[in-house]
Structures are given as C-alpha cells and as structure tokens.
Amino acid sequence: MPYFDAASAAPLHPVARQALLAALDEGWADPARLYREGRRARMLLDASRETVAEAVGCRADEVVFTSSGTRAVHTGIAGALTGRRRTGRHLIVSAVEHSSVLHSAESFEAGGGSVTTVAVDRAGAVDPSAFTDALRQDTALACLQSANHEVGTVQPVAEVAGVCRAAGVPLLVDAAQSLGWGPVEGDWSLLAASAHKWGGPSGVGLLVVRKGVRFAAQGPVDERESGRAPGFENLPAIVAAAASLRAVRAEAAQEALRLRELTERIRARVPELVADVEVAGDPRRRLPGIVTFSCLYVDGEALLHELDREGFSVSSGSSCTSSTLTPSHVLRAMGVLSEGNVRVSLPPGTAAQDVERFLEVLPGVVAGVREKLGAPAAAPAAAPAAEAEELVVDSLGKRCPIPVIELARVFGDVPVGGTVRVLSDDEAARLDIPAWCEMRGQEYVGEEPAERGTAYVVRRIG
Amino acid sequence: MPYFDAASAAPLHPVARQALLAALDEGWADPARLYREGRRARMLLDASRETVAEAVGCRADEVVFTSSGTRAVHTGIAGALTGRRRTGRHLIVSAVEHSSVLHSAESFEAGGGSVTTVAVDRAGAVDPSAFTDALRQDTALACLQSANHEVGTVQPVAEVAGVCRAAGVPLLVDAAQSLGWGPVEGDWSLLAASAHKWGGPSGVGLLVVRKGVRFAAQGPVDERESGRAPGFENLPAIVAAAASLRAVRAEAAQEALRLRELTERIRARVPELVADVEVAGDPRRRLPGIVTFSCLYVDGEALLHELDREGFSVSSGSSCTSSTLTPSHVLRAMGVLSEGNVRVSLPPGTAAQDVERFLEVLPGVVAGVREKLGAPAAAPAAAPAAEAEELVVDSLGKRCPIPVIELARVFGDVPVGGTVRVLSDDEAARLDIPAWCEMRGQEYVGEEPAERGTAYVVRRIG
Numbered sequence: 025m026p027y028f029d030a031a032s033a034a035p036l037h038p039v040a041r042q043a044l045l046a047a048l049d050e051g052w053a054d055p056a057r058l059y060r061e062g063r064r065a066r067m068l069l070d071a072s073r074e075t076v077a078e079a080v081g082c083r084a085d086e087v088v089f090t091s092s093g094t095r096a097v098h099t100g101i102a103g104a105l106t107g108r109r110r111t112g113r114h115l116i117v118s119a120v121e122h123s124s125v126l127h128s129a130e131s132f133e134a135g136g137g138s139v140t141t142v143a144v145d146r147a148g149a150v151d152p153s154a155f156t157d158a159l160r161q162d163t164a165l166a167c168l169q170s171a172n173h174e175v176g177t178v179q180p181v182a183e184v185a186g187v188c189r190a191a192g193v194p195l196l197v198d199a200a201q202s203l204g205w206g207p208v209e210g211d212w213s214l215l216a217a218s219a220h221k222w223g224g225p226s227g228v229g230l231l232v233v234r235k236g237v238r239f240a241a242q243g244p245v246d247e248r249e250s251g252r253a254p255g256f257e258n259l260p261a262i263v264a265a266a267a268s269l270r271a272v273r274a275e276a277a278q279e280a281l282r283l284r285e286l287t288e289r290i291r292a293r294v295p296e297l298v299a300d301v302e303v304a305g306d307p308r309r310r311l312p313g314i315v316t317f318s319c320l321y322v323d324g325e326a327l328l329h330e331l332d333r334e335g336f337s338v339s340s341g342s343s344c345t346s347s348t349l350t351p352s353h354v355l356r357a358m359g360v361l362s363e364g365n366v367r368v369s370l371p372p373g374t375a376a377q378d379v380e381r382f383l384e385v386l387p388g389v390v391a392g393v394r395e396k397l398g399a400p401a402a403a404p405a406a407a408p409a410a411e412a413e414e415l416v417v418d419s420l421g422k423r424c425p426i427p428v429i430e431l432a433r434v435f436g437d438v439p440v441g442g443t444v445r446v447l448s449d450d451e452a453a454r455l456d457i458p459a460w461c462e463m464r465g466q467e468y469v470g471e472e473p474a475e476r477g478t479a480y481v482v483r484r485i486g
Numbered sequence: 487m488p489y490f491d492a493a494s495a496a497p498l499h500p501v502a503r504q505a506l507l508a509a510l511d512e513g514w515a516d517p518a519r520l521y522r523e524g525r526r527a528r529m530l531l532d533a534s535r536e537t538v539a540e541a542v543g544c545r546a547d548e549v550v551f552t553s554s555g556t557r558a559v560h561t562g563i564a565g566a567l568t569g570r571r572r573t574g575r576h577l578i579v580s581a582v583e584h585s586s587v588l589h590s591a592e593s594f595e596a597g598g599g600s601v602t603t604v605a606v607d608r609a610g611a612v613d614p615s616a617f618t619d620a621l622r623q624d625t626a627l628a629c630l631q632s633a634n635h636e637v638g639t640v641q642p643v644a645e646v647a648g649v650c651r652a653a654g655v656p657l658l659v660d661a662a663q664s665l666g667w668g669p670v671e672g673d674w675s676l677l678a679a680s681a682h683k684w685g686g687p688s689g690v691g692l693l694v695v696r697k698g699v700r701f702a703a704q705g706p707v708d709e710r711e712s713g714r715a716p717g718f719e720n721l722p723a724i725v726a727a728a729a730s731l732r733a734v735r736a737e738a739a740q741e742a743l744r745l746r747e748l749t750e751r752i753r754a755r756v757p758e759l760v761a762d763v764e765v766a767g768d769p770r771r772r773l774p775g776i777v778t779f780s781c782l783y784v785d786g787e788a789l790l791h792e793l794d795r796e797g798f799s800v801s802s803g804s805s806c807t808s809s810t811l812t813p814s815h816v817l818r819a820m821g822v823l824s825e826g827n828v829r830v831s832l833p834p835g836t837a838a839q840d841v842e843r844f845l846e847v848l849p850g851v852v853a854g855v856r857e858k859l860g861a862p863a864a865a866p867a868a869a870p871a872a873e874a875e876e877l878v879v880d881s882l883g884k885r886c887p888i889p890v891i892e893l894a895r896v897f898g899d900v901p902v903g904g905t906v907r908v909l910s911d912d913e914a915a916r917l918d919i920p921a922w923c924e925m926r927g928q929e930y931v932g933e934e935p936a937e938r939g940t941a942y943v944v945r946r947i948g
Contacts, residue, residue, distance in 0.1 A: 027523055032516045033718070041510060048503060052688065054494045058790060059799035061489055091553030091689065092717025098706050124716070127706035220718060226514065227553065227689040227720030244560050244589035254586070255554025256495065256682060258689030261723070328520060337521035 026378040027337045030221075031173050031201060031314055031369035037223030040268035044225060047260035055257060056248070065259055072266035079269045080215065080232055081207040088231040088252045089262050093200045093218025096229035097124040099241070099252060100196050100214045104165045105132060107238035108194070112162020113137040118150045118169065118179070119357035122198055125167050126353070147306040148177035148358045155184045159191045166195050170202040174341050174354040174367055175305030176287075176314030178202070182210030194237050201311060203230075204272045205280060213237045219265035222272050223372070227258045228265040272372065279372045280312040286370060286379045287315040297387045302361045302463055313370040316341070318355070319390050320460060321399030321429045322364025330389045331366075336382055341365045351424075351452045361459035362452055363425040364390070397425065400432040413442045420477050424452035428460050431482065435466075438484050443469065449477030457482065488840040489799045492683075493635050493663060493776055493831035499685030502730035506687060509722035517719060518710070527721055534728035541731045542677065542694055543669040550693040550714045551724050555662045555680025558691035559586040561703070561714060562658050562676045566627045567594060569700035570656070574624020575599040580612045580631065580641070581819035584660055587629050588815070609768040610639035610820045617646045621653045628657050632664040636803050636816040636829055637767030638749075638776030640664070644672030656699050663773060665692075666734045667742060675699045681727035684734050685834070689720045690727040734834065741834045742774040748841045749777040752830060759849045764823045764925055775832040778803070780817070781852050782922060783861030783891045784826025792851045793828075798844055803827045813886075813914045823921035824914055825887040826852070859887065862894040875904045882939050886914035890922050893944065897928075900946050905931065911939030919944065 027035065051068040053061035070084075077084040090096040105115060117129050119141050129139045140158040142150050155166060166188050171178045181197055188195040194213030202208065204222030208215060214237060219228035231252065233239050239252075246254030272279075287310075295301045300320035319327070324340040331338055341352030341362060351362035368382070415434050419427035427448040438444055446457060454471065457480040461468035469481035489497065513530040515523035532546075539546040552558040567577060579591050581603050591601045602620040604612050617628060628650050633640045643659055650657040656675030664670065666684030670677060676699060681690035693714065695701050701714075708716030734741075749772075757763045762782035781789070786802040793800055803814030803824060813824035830844070877896050881889035889910040900906055908919060916933065919942040923930035931943035 025522070027515075027521075029515075029519065029521070029523075032519060033514060036510055036514050044510070045507075048498055048506070048687075052495060052498050052682070053489075053491075053799075057491065057494060057799070057801065058787075059489075059491070059794045060487070061491075061799055091557070091720065094708060094717035095553070098716060102705075124706065124708070127708065131706040218718070220514070225510075225720075225722065226718050227723055229717070243564075244586065244593040246556060246586070246589065254560060255556035255691070256680070256688050258553065258687075258720070258723070260687065261689055261720070325520075332521045337515075337519070337523055339519065 025335045026374070026382065028368045028370055028374070028382070029337050029339045030371035031367065032339055033220045033226070034223045034371050036225060037268040037271055039271035040224050040264040043267035044260050044264035047263035051259040051263055055259065068263050069257060069259060072262050075266040075270055076230060079207065079273055080203070080230070082232050083235065085250070086232050086234055088233065088249045089257060090229035090231050090253045091227060091255070091258065093216060093221065093229040094124040095253070096216035096218070096231040097122070097198055098128055100216050100231050100233070101125065101128040101132070101165065101167065102242045103233070103239045103252065104194055104196060104214055104237065105137065106240040106242060108164040111164050112160070114140065114160050114163045116140045116142060116155065116158045116163060116166040118142045118144060118167070120144050120148055120172050120174075120354045121167060121169055122173055122200065125169070125198055144357050146358055146360060148172050148175045148304070148354065149306055149309065150179055150184065152180050152183040152187050155187050159188070159193060163191070163193045166193055168195060168197060170197050170199040170208050171311045172305070172354060173201050174352055175316045175358070176311040177306040178309040178311065181208055181212065185210035185212045204269065205276050205312065206273070219261070219268070222269055224265035224268040225261040227261045275372065283312040283370050283372070283374065286374060286376060287313060287368070289379060290315045290368060290383065293383050294386065297383060298390050300463065302459070304355065304358065304360045313372075314367065316365065316367045318361035319364030319366070320361065320463065321397060321425050321432065322390055322393050323397060323425055324363065324365050326393045326396070327364055327366060327389065330393060331385075334385045334389060336385070339367045339369070341367065351455050356455050359455075359458070361456055361463065363428060363456045397429055399429050412438060414438070415442070415444045417444060417446045419446055419448045419453070421449065424450050424456060427453045428456050431457065431460065435482070435484065440484050440486065443481055443483045446480045446482070447474050447477055448480065453480060454478070487797045488836070488844065490830045490832055490836070490844070491799050491801045492833035493829065494801055495682045495688070496685045496833050498687060499730040499733055501733035502686050502726040505729035506722050506726035509725035513721040513725055517721065530725050531719060531721060534724050537728040537732055538692060541669065541735055542665070542692070544694050545697065547712070548694050548696055550695065550711045551719060552691035552693050552715045553689060553717070553720065555678060555683065555691040556586040557715070558678035558680070558693040559584065559660055560590055562678050562693050562695070563587065563590040563594070563627065563629065564704045565695070565701045565714065566656055566658060566676055566699065567599065568702040568704060570626040573626050574622070576602065576622050576625045578602045578604060578617065578620045578625060578628040580604045580606060580629070582606050582610055582634050582636075582816045583629060583631055584635055584662065587631070587660055606819050608820055608822060610634050610637045610766070610816065611768055611771065612641055612646065614642050614645040614649050617649050621650070621655060625653070625655045628655055630657060630659060632659050632661040632670050633773045634767070634816060635663050636814055637778045637820070638773040639768040640771040640773060643670055643674065647672035647674045663776075666731065667738050667774065668735070681723070681730070684731055686727035686730040687723040689723045737834065745774040745832050745834070745836065748832060748836060748838060749775060749830070751841060752777045752845065755845050756848065759845060760852050762925065764921065766817065766820065766822045776829065778827065778829045780823035781826030781828070782823065782925065783859060783887050783894065784852055784855050785859060785887055786825065786827050788855045788858070789826055789828060789851065792855060793847075796847045796851060798847070801829045801831070803829065813917050818917050821917075821920070823918055823925065825890060825918045859891055861891050874900060876900070877904070877906045879906060879908045881908055881910045881912075881915070883911065886912050886918060889915045890918050893919065893922065897944070897946065902946050902948065905943055905945045908942045908944070909936050909939055910942065915942060916940070
C-alpha cells in the first residue's frame with residue numbers, strides 16, 4: 025500500500041524506532057535532576073543536541089528542541105521580531121511559506137506590525153532582488169523556506185541570506201522540507217525544522233538561533249531549553265529525532281538520486297498519460313521526492329478518494345480537500361491551476377514498481393472522475409455551433425471544478441473573437457479560469473463584480 | 487536502585503510502552519488527512535480523547551492535547567484571562583502553585599494585570615475563605631492546584647470551585663500531581679495535567695476547557711486541537727498517555743492504600759531516627775505517594791548526593807539544589823524549614839523493602855553530612871559558657887545551612903533572655919532561622935537590615 029505523502033509526515037525511520045525504544049528505558053527522567061536517572065537523561069539530551077548541531081552545521085548551544093516544527097516557527101518569528109523591535113516592526117515573508125509562517129505574520133500584523141509578502145514566479149521560486157526591494161530601515165526579520173512543501177521548488181536561500189546579511193536583517197529559514205537532505209547553505213540567522221518530516225517521531229521540532237541574533241523569548245519564563253521552549257523535554261522522542269536525522273543524512277545522497285529519477289519519471293509521464301494536466305514547480309531546482317500536478321475538470325477530493333481506493337495515499341492543494349474551502353495559497357501565488365491538484369511526495373525507500381503502478385492507475389482514475397463530473401472531451405469543438413458573440417455561463421452555487429467544466433463545455437459555441445462570461449461564487453474560480461486560459465492558449469480578459477459572485481471573462485482566440 | 491522522585495517524572499508504565507509501540511506503527515500519519523493512514527491516525531486520536539475525557543469526567547470535545555503540562559498551564563491561563571479581559575484584569579493564584587502557574591502570573595502582571603496571591607497554612611493548604619476574600623469585581627480567573635507537588639498536601643478544590651462559581655469566576659485546576667489517582671472533584675472550569683507524572687510518556691499535557699468557559703487562544707492561528715495547541719499532534723505519545731491513564735486509574739485505589747502506608751511509615755519513623763527533623767505537609771489530606779521532611783544543619787545538595795550514592799533518587803526544595811539559589815517558594819509560603827529538605831515521592835509499585843532500606847541508610851547519611859559541616863549535637867548545651875547578653879554571629883558570605891549551624895553552635899553561650907544576632911546574606915536564612923526557632927522552642931525576634939546582608943535576631947527562652 026504505497027504511501028506517497030512524505031511531505032506531510034514521513035513514516036518512522038527504523039533508526040528512530042530503535043533509538044526511541046532505548047531512550048524510553050534510559051531517558052524518561054528529568055534531565056535537570058542530579059541523581060543517576062537525571063544524569064543519564066541529561067547525557068542523552070546533550071548528545072542529541074550535538075548530533076543535531078552537526079547535521080545543521082551550527083553550535084550545540086544554538087539548538088533548541090521544541091514540540092513541533094510549527095512551534096519552532098511560531099517561537100522563532102515571535103522571538104526574533106521582539107528581540108529587534110527597537111529596529112522596527114516590519115516583517116518580510118515569501119508568498120509560498122508554510123501556514124505556520126503566514127499565520128505568525130498575520131498575528132504580527134494584527135498586533136500592529138507591517139508585513140511585506142514577496143511574490144514568486146510561476147515555478148514557485150522567489151527572486152533574491154525582490155527581497156532587496158522589500159528590505160526597509162525598519163525591517164526586523166525576513167523569512168524564507170528552504171524548499172516549498174507543496175511543489176518542491178528549492179528557494180535561493182543563500183542568495184537571500186546574503187542580501188539580508190548585507191542589510192543587517194536576520195533571515196529565518198523554514199527548513200522543514202529539506203533538512204533531511206542536507207544542511208541549509210548560506211549565512212542564515214534562524215532555522216526551524218520538524219523531525220517527523222525526515223522520519224523522526226512526531227513531537228519534536230528544531231529551532232536554531234545563531235549566536236549574536238537578538239532574540240526575546242515570549243510568554244511565561246521557563247528555564248528549560250535556554251528559556252526558549254517551556255515544559256519538560258520530550259526526551260525519548262528527541263533522542264529518536266537526532267538519531268534518525270543522522271541516519272537519513274547518511275543515506276541522503278544516494279536516495280536523492282534514486283527518488284529524483286522516480287519523480288522525474290512522474291513529471292515526464294503524467295502529461296503524456298493524462299490530457300489537460302499542468303505539472304507545477306521548478307523542473308530543476310527542486311526537492312528529490314516531491315512532484316505536483318493539476319488535472320483540469322477534476323474534483324481534487326474525488327481524485328484523492330479514488331487514488332486511496334487504489335491504494336495510493338497522496339495529498340492535494342485543491343480547495344475541495346481543505347477545511348477552509350479556499351485553494352492552496354502556494355498554487356495561487358504561483359498562478360497555476362489548483363483544480364484536480366495532486367502532490368506526490370515519496371518517502372525514502374519508495375519502490376520503483378509502486379511509482380509505475382501509480383502511473384498505470386492514474387489515467388483511469390482521472391478519466392473516471394471526469395466522466396462523473398461530465399467534463400468535456402480533451403479538444404474543444406473546432407466550429408462554433410452558434411454564432412453568439414458572448415455566452416454567459418451561470419455557475420453560481422457550484423463548487424470547483426464545475427465552473428471550469430461548464431466554461432469548457434460551451435467554449436466551442438462562440439466564434440473566434442467571441443467571449444464567455446462565467447459567473448461563479450467559488451473562490452477557486454479566480455485561480456482556475458485564468459489557469460485554464462493559459463493551458464488552452466485562450467485569452468483571459470479579466471474579472472468583473474457581478475450581482476452575485478464574480479464574472480470571469482474569457483475570449484476565444486483560437 | 488530505588489527511584490523515589492515520581493513527582494518529577496514517573497517511570498513509564500508498561501501499558502504506556504505497549505501503546506506507544508503499537509501507535510508508532512499505526513499512528514504516525516497526519517490525522518487531518520483523508521487517506522487510510524490518516525484515517526487510522528484520526529481514529530487513534532479520537533479514541534484517546536474519549537479515554538481521557540472519561541478519566542477526567544468531561545466531554546471529549548473539552549479535551550486538548552498539549553505538548554506538556556507546563557504548556558497546558560501557560561495556554562490555559564493566557565486563554566482564560568484573554569477570554570475574560572472585558573470582565574477585568576485580575577488573577578488569583580495560591581502561593582504554592584507550580585512554577586508554570588506562578589510564571590504565567592508574573593507574565594500577566596508584567597503586561598499590566600494584577601495578581602492576588604492566596605496564602606497557605608503551615609501544612610501548605612489554602613483556606614477557601616481566602617479565595618472568597620480575594621475575589622473582586624474584575625477577577626478574570628482563579629488558579630488552584632489539586633495537590634501540592636512538593637509536600638503532597640491536597641487542596642480544598644471543590645470548596646474553592648464553589649466559591650468561584652458563586653462569583654461567576656472560572657477556576658483553573660492544575661491537576662498534574664493528582665490526576666493519576668482520580669478525577670478532580672467540584673465544579674472547576676479549566677484543568678491542566680501532564681502525562682509523564684502518571685506514568686505516561688513525556689511530550690503530552692492535557693488542557694480541559696469546559697463548555698461555556700470564555701477562552702481566547704493566543705498566538706498565531708492553527709487549526710489543530712480546536713485551535714488551542716498548534717502543531718502536528720504527538721500522536722503515538724498521546725495514545726500512550728491515554729492508555730496509561732486508564733491503566734493507572736484501574737490500579738489507583740489499591741495502590742493508593744499501599745503507598746499511603748509506606749509514606750505514613752516514613753512520616754512516623756524519620757523524626758524518630760533522625761534528630762532535628764521537621765516533616766512538612768498535611769498529615770491527613772495528602773497524596774498517597776509524597777512525603778517531605780527537612781533536616782536541620784544539613785546541606786540539601788550534599789544530602790541528595792549521598793542518598794544517590796546509596797542508590798536513592800530523591801528531590802529537594804532546598805536552595806542549594808536549585809539553579810536559582812533561592813529556597814523553594816512552597817516551603818517559604820508554608821513557613822517551614824527549607825534546609826536539608828528531602829522530598830520522597832514513591833512511584834506506583836514501590837517495594838516496601840526499598841522504603842525500609844531508605845529508613846536504614848538515612849540516619850547515617852544525615853549524620854555524615856552534619857559531621858562534615860560541623861553541625862552541633864542534637865541538644866544545645868544547657869548552661870551558658872559565657873554571660874554575654876548578646877552574641878553576634880557573622881555568617882556573611884556563607885551559604886545555607888552554615889548560618890543556622892553557627893547560630894546553633896553559639897546558642898548555648900547566651901543565657902536565657904539573651905539574644906544572638908546572625909548576620910547573613912543568604913536568602914535561605916530568612917526562612918531557616920525562624921524555622922529553627924520554631925523547632926527549638928526559642929523566640930524569633932525579627933530581622934533588621936545590616937551594613938551587609940540582614941541581621942536575624944533570636945532570643946533564648948529556654
């Protein structure tokens with residue numbers, strides 16, 4: 025039963041399991057105590073910190089163990105912003121950061137701070153010069169992920185760190201998706217990561233704060249973890265996290281090559297096997313194990329459900345699978361199609377035949393979902409059936425991908441030069457209709473407010 | 487090797503270990519996902535929540551899993567205070583709460599809130615009428631532990647909850663020390679606890695917020711755990727925490743009887759076996775497994791070190807073992823001796839012969855430490871060697887218990903009615919010199935500022 029959602033949570037690495045078991049026996053006591061059980065726990069904690077520091081490329085006393093990657097991000101951003109509040113109350117984030125970063129930014133903004141969001145290109149990457157432009161006299165902190173969690177695009181962290189360093193602004197790197205593959209290059213100031221993304225246990229995050237970075241821990245005082253992560257240390261899990269980080273690193277170079285071949289195969293084959301597919305993310309600067317594509321005229325939730333029935337566990341940035349009913353902010357920032365979105369993230373050790381089987385079942389699954397939804401055939405009719413210069417499609421009250429399906433169904437009915445107005449109140453249409461135009465080589469004229477919802481206007485140019 | 491520090495961290499219960507192992511295989515995936523691994527994780531999370539709710543005596547949707555007991559307390563207090571900020575900015579805490587509560591109160595005070603600290607009696611218990619007196623129109627929250635972590639005294643939670651309920655003020659109960667023994671009685675509003683105190687794994691705390699209690703989660707938005715505990719759920723540990731809570735509860739009634747006999751024996755025998763000992767805490771309303779005593783003329787750190795050499799792991803509220811160099815706030819609030827303090831907290835399953843061996847080795851260990859420090863013999867000389875009406879002891883620069891030892895050494899040299907002035911700059915003297923007077927039946931006249939440090943004046947009355 026292939027599990028292809030390592031970017032959400034990787035299965036526990038065997039070394040993590042062994043280390044956890046050993047540490048349950050040796051590391052359950054309070055490492056702050058002086059008796060033998062406490063001293064043993066302290067030794068395990070110290071050794072784990074050394075191991076992590078080596079893998080990150082920092083000093084052991086710069087490493088703080090938190091209870092999750094999200095907590096590491098929240099703590100890191102709040103601590104760095106407060107530590108530099110005399111400099112100013114301006115924060116820079118990229119548009120495709122993890123929700124923990126964006127929610128921290130919202131919280132900062134709600135408290136009176138100002139936030140600049142740096143845009144990304146269609147591949148999901150930032151341009152270092154955009155950070156240069158965003159930096160201000162009052163910038164307290166900048167944040168950039170090492171690699172994107174939804175499309176796998178690797179960011180130019182070293183360059184952005186250089187730009188920030190030159191301006192005297194600390195850069196916090198969310199390295200959750202990449203730390204298992206290697207250290208983060210460049211002169212960054214803070215780093216956050218999450219053990220369960222590299223095959224460690226849940227319950228452990230990392231926050232690294234370089235010496236010399238101004239940092240003011242928030243919330244009630246607590247003496248553990250340099251005062252930066254309150255509460256009794258989750259020691260057996262910390263030991264397992266450190267041991268598994270070392271283990272995955274030892275296997276990283278070879279496994280990266282292997283997974284990169286597999287994801288390259290998916291990138292190449294899916295558009296051949298399935299019509300009307302857009303592959304997202306940078307084709308070269310990307311993580312080894314993540315590949316993401318979107319299928320026109322497909323409901324993401326139905327697709328995931330059918331793939332699950334076939335034994336494949338994947339994730340989706342489509343609106344329909346998230347509890348918020350809005351499309352992935354990452355896909356939106358990239359300007360790519362969000363409907364029928366599938367993220368395949370292969371855990372280390374994924375067998376090639378599982379990927380082949382995925383490629384075998386995918387066309388049938390997509391076709392099945394499209395058929396159920398009444399999606400149009402791949403190529404629109406060449407000759408218009410009617411001569412109306414403008415058609416209106418009322419998709420009000422209908423959820424993605426129905427508005428796009430209804431657009432495609434009537435599109436052959438307008439002549440070249442004619443337009444279709446799609447009325448929709450689904451937020452995803454704002455992203456998917458322009459993306460459809462891009463994929464179909466048609467002109468997206470723009471959107472206009474309608475009596476209900478929004479009218480999206482598309483002109484037939486071919 | 488007897489481990490007698492269960493109040494810090496209990497060894498992992500066998501059921502916790504089994505459940506953790508099973509959940510590592512079944513519960514590593516993201517419970518928010520719809521594929522089979524996610525659904526399995528969600529089922530485990532839901533079942534754990536039901537189990538905990540049953541043990542606490544609340545609804546499942548009132549239970550939030552946090553990363554530690556400390557985090558539960560911080561989150562609970564901040565959320566309740568903010569939720570009721572329109573009512574006012576006044577917080578009530580008892581003087582003997584866990585540091586996580588007191589640090590939350592300090593943080594609230596630093597942000598402009600006001601805090602009333604309710605005193606305790608010499609046994610460590612609050613009087614419900616003191617909460618009645620402390621309640622104000624602008625009281626947003628009151629906090630009381632179910633039982634004290636240093637001396638085991640059980641607090642009148644149900645009575646205090648009644649008083650608070652009548653005033654419309656929510657009561658947060660820190661149940662960290664008692665939840666393994668049984669549910670918290672009374673009409674409380676919020677409850678915090680910690681799994682590793684009942685034999686569960688580290689990395690799991692509980693926060694219970696009763697329906698109808700105003701609560702505003704602080705910090706960046708996160709959708710997990712009803713928005714009250716950000717970050718990926720520490721699921722295998724949560725499963726282990728819930729399973730072990732049920733297991734220890736099944737054994738609680740019988741084990742409480744057994745441990746109570748053992749701690750009763752320590753309470754009775756230690757003062758017979760060792761001279762100049764004060765047993766702390768309520769003799770009746772107390773937890774089954776905790777007993778605390780203080781030995782005059784003994785350095786707590788040396789005592790712990792010698793007991794560790796004999797194979798006993800215990801804890802101490804003496805100044806000398808804490809990193810802050812101030813005596814335990816609990817012992818200070820109770821007004822009892824802090825020097826040579828030993829807390830014995832027996833984990834379930836403690837063998838009677840281990841307690842007997844502890845009682846065998848303790849007198850020799852205390853005598854050894856006293857001899858090294860040059861402590862006086864148990865009874866002071868009856869006849870004064872000198873006729874000076876006032877003697878001055880200069881203990882400046884000397885750490886506890888030296889000031890008390892030097893007081894005791896010269897005390898026989900003043901006649902009845904005469905006084906000894908002890909000059910000390912150790913904060914512990916403020917507690918230990920009055921406690922010595924209480925134990926010796928001598929009069930503590932009071933303290934006066936001195937050129938350096940403080941002068942503590944004692945009059946010989948017998």
